[in-house]
Amino acid sequence: MLSRTADNLYWIARRMERAETAARLLEVGARISLLPSVHGYRSEWDSLLRAGGMADGFAAKYGDPVQRNIESHLFFDHDNPSSVAACITAARENGRIVRTALTAQVWDALNTAFQELRALERRERSELELSEMTEWTMRHAAMVRGAIDATLLRNDGYNFLNIGYYLERGDSTARLMDVKYYVLLPKVDYVGSGLDNYQWATLLRAMSSQRAFHWAYGGEVTAAKIAHFLILNPQCPRSLITCVAGMNNHLGRLAKAYGRMTEAQELSARLLAGLDSVSVEAIFEEGLHEFLSRFIRDAASLGAVIHDSYLSGDMR
């Protein structure tokens, strides 16, 4: 497969997943802002932007983090490469470039999302509810994902799509959890308190995992259980370990199909082994923020190695 084709497939996946992350961030932010304020309204939205890695771009364009501006920035702003609109537009363009590597259904799903987005952009902002925008995003992300799973040949292209999805999703889970860090960490007193749990529960809700969590753990919602669920539980579809195992699986399939191992397989195996052997206690001891930052960095290096090993076209 052409490296450029693989690259476009990989970015379709990353961008669709990133669009979903932007929507989830918006949802977490809106919910947290409804709580009695811990440090005032401003810092909570700010923490959200920081977790999304968009704080500087936002400040430069809008100044103060007001909810409406944040909605614009995360959803409609084409200057923000991580906004829902920018991601869906770019993913559809990636799809158009590699149209022959996609089934009609996958193309249909991408194209429909794009056409509906254009219609949304023409509507009055005052008519648009935040929940409508986030639900719309997740619905279309799911439709693309579903079309890929149901109709695509299980060849190398399928592996590159999945690698893109898992890499982006792991990154997103880590970032969404990190929002929690920004909101909470300054006041150690809150750990284990009712408010603390309410905020954690909001996080679960944003990951559409609240019910799943209760099925898996039951009883009291504690920080340790939630951290275990989102980081170490292979049953959770968005947990870090699920994402890394997924990448590892699809990288393994590539190595087998091509009869060639690269640094990417090595790195993902090491990342997986690390998650396999760590406990929640050890993570809290290291500090959740430190642990998550490290994971985000490691995932980024893995992304760079995947690029060099398969997508850049420069390997010999």
Place this chain on the structure above:
Amino acid sequence: MTSCFNEMYLQGAVRPPYARLEGWTRAMPAELRQMKQAEAEALFRRIGITFAVYGEGGDPDRLIPFDMFPRVFSHAEWTRLERGIKQRAQALNAFLVDVYGRGEIVRAGRIPARLVYQNAAYEKSVVGFVPPKGVYSHIVGVDLVRTGPDEFFVLEDNCRTPSGVSYMLENREIMMRMFPDLFRENRILPIDSYSERLRRTLASVAPAKCDREPTVVILTPGHFNSAYYEHSFLADLMGVELVEGQDLFVEGEYVYMRTTEGPRRVDVIYRRLDDAYLDPLCFRPDSMLGVAGLMDVYRSGGVSICSAPGAGVADDKAVYTYVPEMIRFYLGEEPILNNVPTWQCGRDDECRYVLEHLAELVVKEVHGSGGYGMLVGPKSSAAEVEMFRARIKANPGNYIAQPTLALSTTPTFVADGIAPRHVDLRPYCLVGESIDLVPGGLTRVALTDGSLVVNSSQGGGVKDTWVLAE
């Protein structure tokens, strides 16, 4: 322009090739027609066949209008056309090999040296080079018009990268899906082997150095190009990679493409890119679309390029005048298909005639295409005619003129029923180890009443084109 040949009716009677279509249209109520038309449009849109018009902006996902009324040729009509088209494709290729070699035709005084060697499309960097199998133009699009039962004229030749073949194939697919009964009642020769024949043609001109099953690719300028759909469509049908310049690189004596498994050698490049953009080291240094060093590999026989760089010298509108001479000179045969009589404004006496009769003539730029920059005298205002007069006087060598032909019409669905509309025909002749032609082509139709311009960029539509079995 009083009477045009109508391909369906002759002196009130239905001509035989169209015999079975009369009943078909009579049996089709207006509602059904509208439903079918909407269905066809939805199919085109879903498949993604759209095209962008240069310099117009607007909707980039515009559809070319599709007319459901087929255009029909009898087997005998086609046999003659086929012989004529193949003859022309052969002579054009012989001409190209000759003018980049010893130039016998120029030495023999059969074509002016100026028209060949001072032609902007004459590519000095390939002088002395003979491409594999002696083929420069692998896909020759011969544009034909008709003025009577037996009168066919060649309007122009396209030796570089004629486009539109995806419409020929899709029009047929859609007609077969919508009107299967028509295909049961009429014995229509199939055209769907085109992509396989194209692949075979391209593989047959692999360089001598290639000692295995050749790797063929299509080189596209990219997804912003108006014909990108066609490029990806053909790549998909042939099962070959669709590459951009950035996917290829030169190392040693070969060209490679960048794949996820490392470099893979490429043997034949079907390029949908102009010569000027092929190789920044040889042509335009600012080209971002080409491959640095490609021409060196090409000239040393490491890769084949289709059409071969330099093929354009055979298809400009001034050289066109001499194609009948080429046929006589290289093949020792009389042309089966005639040229449209053409005046070269570059010649004083002919230019004088053109300027005196401007309002009756069609004037075209020598290097123009797509229906841009042309004057249709009888359909133009006095001011437009005068504007062209000034342009011709300023640069006579840049223009040719032809009589306004009474182009044939075929029945076409229009808002209030069926009406005759002018058509032309572009068959796609494949030249490799052998010369090959699928029975059919792209019929373009001028949808506006009375209009003679069929180009899609000027509001033309397309039709399915049938060749009946014997």
